[in-house]
Amino acid sequence: MQPRDPEFRARIAAAFAAQGLMATLGGRLVAMEPGRCTIEADFAPGLTQHHGLFHAGVLTTLADNACGFAAMSLLPPGGEVLSVEFKTSFLRPASGLVAVARGEVLKPGRTLTFCRADIFVRDAAGAETLVATMLATMIAAAPEAR
Amino acid sequence: MQPRDPEFRARIAAAFAAQGLMATLGGRLVAMEPGRCTIEADFAPGLTQHHGLFHAGVLTTLADNACGFAAMSLLPPGGEVLSVEFKTSFLRPASGLVAVARGEVLKPGRTLTFCRADIFVRDAAGAETLVATMLATMIAAAPEAR
Amino acid sequence: MQPRDPEFRARIAAAFAAQGLMATLGGRLVAMEPGRCTIEADFAPGLTQHHGLFHAGVLTTLADNACGFAAMSLLPPGGEVLSVEFKTSFLRPASGLVAVARGEVLKPGRTLTFCRADIFVRDAAGAETLVATMLATMIAAAPEAR
Amino acid sequence: MQPRDPEFRARIAAAFAAQGLMATLGGRLVAMEPGRCTIEADFAPGLTQHHGLFHAGVLTTLADNACGFAAMSLLPPGGEVLSVEFKTSFLRPASGLVAVARGEVLKPGRTLTFCRADIFVRDAAGAETLVATMLATMIAAAPEAR
Numbered sequence: 415m416q417p418r419d420p421e422f423r424a425r426i427a428a429a430f431a432a433q434g435l436m437a438t439l440g441g442r443l444v445a446m447e448p449g450r451c452t453i454e455a456d457f458a459p460g461l462t463q464h465h466g467l468f469h470a471g472v473l474t475t476l477a478d479n480a481c482g483f484a485a486m487s488l489l490p491p492g493g494e495v496l497s498v499e500f501k502t503s504f505l506r507p508a509s510g511l512v513a514v515a516r517g518e519v520l521k522p523g524r525t526l527t528f529c530r531a532d533i534f535v536r537d538a539a540g541a542e543t544l545v546a547t548m549l550a551t552m553i554a555a556a557p558e559a560r
Numbered sequence: 561m562q563p564r565d566p567e568f569r570a571r572i573a574a575a576f577a578a579q580g581l582m583a584t585l586g587g588r589l590v591a592m593e594p595g596r597c598t599i600e601a602d603f604a605p606g607l608t609q610h611h612g613l614f615h616a617g618v619l620t621t622l623a624d625n626a627c628g629f630a631a632m633s634l635l636p637p638g639g640e641v642l643s644v645e646f647k648t649s650f651l652r653p654a655s656g657l658v659a660v661a662r663g664e665v666l667k668p669g670r671t672l673t674f675c676r677a678d679i680f681v682r683d684a685a686g687a688e689t690l691v692a693t694m695l696a697t698m699i700a701a702a703p704e705a706r
Numbered sequence: 707m708q709p710r711d712p713e714f715r716a717r718i719a720a721a722f723a724a725q726g727l728m729a730t731l732g733g734r735l736v737a738m739e740p741g742r743c744t745i746e747a748d749f750a751p752g753l754t755q756h757h758g759l760f761h762a763g764v765l766t767t768l769a770d771n772a773c774g775f776a777a778m779s780l781l782p783p784g785g786e787v788l789s790v791e792f793k794t795s796f797l798r799p800a801s802g803l804v805a806v807a808r809g810e811v812l813k814p815g816r817t818l819t820f821c822r823a824d825i826f827v828r829d830a831a832g833a834e835t836l837v838a839t840m841l842a843t844m845i846a847a848a849p850e851a852r
Numbered sequence: 853m854q855p856r857d858p859e860f861r862a863r864i865a866a867a868f869a870a871q872g873l874m875a876t877l878g879g880r881l882v883a884m885e886p887g888r889c890t891i892e893a894d895f896a897p898g899l900t901q902h903h904g905l906f907h908a909g910v911l912t913t914l915a916d917n918a919c920g921f922a923a924m925s926l927l928p929p930g931g932e933v934l935s936v937e938f939k940t941s942f943l944r945p946a947s948g949l950v951a952v953a954r955g956e957v958l959k960p961g962r963t964l965t966f967c968r969a970d971i972f973v974r975d976a977a978g979a980e981t982l983v984a985t986m987l988a989t990m991i992a993a994a995p996e997a998r
Contacts, residue, residue, distance in 0.1 A: 475618075501647035549985065644964065752875065796934070
């Protein structure tokens with residue numbers, strides 16, 4: 415996939431930094447290629463559901479961003495995205511040291527971009543387990559343009 | 561809908577309190593009836609996406625919990641739930657002072673409970689606007705039982 | 707909700723008639739109001755899954771159309787829609803004489819329209835049971851415009 | 853993935869043959885391996901939406917079955933599945949001679965099986981284009997067991 419904005423990494427880094435929620439959850443933008451984005455967060459007691467595992471909402475948030483930034487990487491200069499909708503399936507309990515969301519663009523478009531993300535947990539030995547998967551639709555538009 | 565556990569409110573309050581993420585996001589359990597649950601969070605800079613609005617991940621987290629606790633309210637004593645999957649559609653930008661997720665059970669079951677949630681933002685005058693909606697599937701089981 | 711095309715019923719009737727699949731499944735457009743549409747199909751052995759009940763694909767097809775035409779009813783003259791995505795939850799086995807999909811617009815838009823549908827089965831006494839529910843996103847555009 | 857029933861192909865062929873809808877739509881079970889299933893249908897005027905392309909409901913039906921049979925292939929003797937829910941994203945208009953749904957199991961389970969399917973159209977030269985993708989949840993149970 416070909417980026418239409420050579421400065422897409424800077425544009426996405428700025429958007430990431432502007433998201434208050436990423437600081438709150440400890441999210442890190444660890445990889446960014448055209449049409450692909452990886453976001454991680456370390457386990458912390460402040461990210462848990464009632465069994466002490468990663469909350470589904472945390473996994474979904476990381477995956478939403480991984481999809482959104484993957485979509486944004488293919489837009490022209492100034493391009494931003496909003497989440498139209500997403501669905502997440504939770505395959506296994508998310509017990510691990512790091513949550514890793516890898517998003518990719520399935521089909522770019524002028525208006526809509528279709529994405530998917532896989533969400534893993536990584537253990538102390540670096541082994542990864544798939545714990546959830548997402549399908550997402552992103553729209554390239556300012557809020558008022560919907 | 562009839563609760564099978566007269567102590568369901570205490571059971572849910574304990575689960576809510578055990579979720580580190582609810583403290584992190586400032587979530588409040590504001591209403592709990594059999595098959596229905598409302599969770600709110602005040603706007604804060606730490607809950608935002610890159611336009612300064614409520615992040616889709618925050619809205620989804622509140623709705624996931626509203627659905628999960630609505631499902632849990634109908635289980636027998638000791639019953640807990642896990643999220644199997646959910647889908648959220650984002651109808652409008654979520655600009656407001658408070659995010660409000662109202663979850664309800666569509667169909668209870670021994671194993672699976674189907675739920676829906678509507679997510680609103682409330683402004684300073686108390687007016688609410690629907691900003692998102694969720695369909696969710698919950699499973700009544702400990703993690704190992706899947 | 708206000709239609710922008712006073713001839714919306716004729717436009718939708720023509721689109722319905724142009725769908726070969728509706729004739730194949732025996733679908734009937736039984737009600738059409740601005741932002742709302744109801745489609746039915748009688749039970750037949752050719753519509754079944756392997757237990758002899760309505761196939762999930764039939765219920766989904768009726769609901770997709772009920773949502774699509776509900777969205778189309780609010781577009782300007784000439785407006786057509788395509789399904790961007792939908793999710794269906796199957797609450798109960800769909801045993802009955804008639805399948806009834808009632809679609810409605812949750813949020814109209816120039817580009818995207820968000821819809822939901824409830825799907826019922828009706829028995830010989832006319833009683834209806836909710837068997838499935840859908841959230842759908844429709845786009846107002848010709849295929850090449852995506 | 854290891855089948856627990858050496859006769860899984862016969863069990864699935866019988867279920868496929870018992871689905872009236874597959875005969876109605878001209879569905880063919882063209883490949884069946886443990887945890888994987890491919891179903892095809894030739895284009896026909898009776899399978900169309902209002903632009904004369906494959907109807908989203910046809911693509912979804914084929915993918916639902918591809919996921920369901922992929923899940924069923926891993927169950928013990930006698931095992932059947934029901935669709936709990938699925939979501940389909942429609943990436944491109946489905947114009948082609950054959951619709952092909954390839955389903956696979958992401959995570960098998962005693963109760964729930966998580967699946968995904970990709971849906972392609974094949975042209976006269978045999979080239980395939982991805983037109984839709986599905987995430988599905990299946991439950992291993994008779995209807996009354998939900």
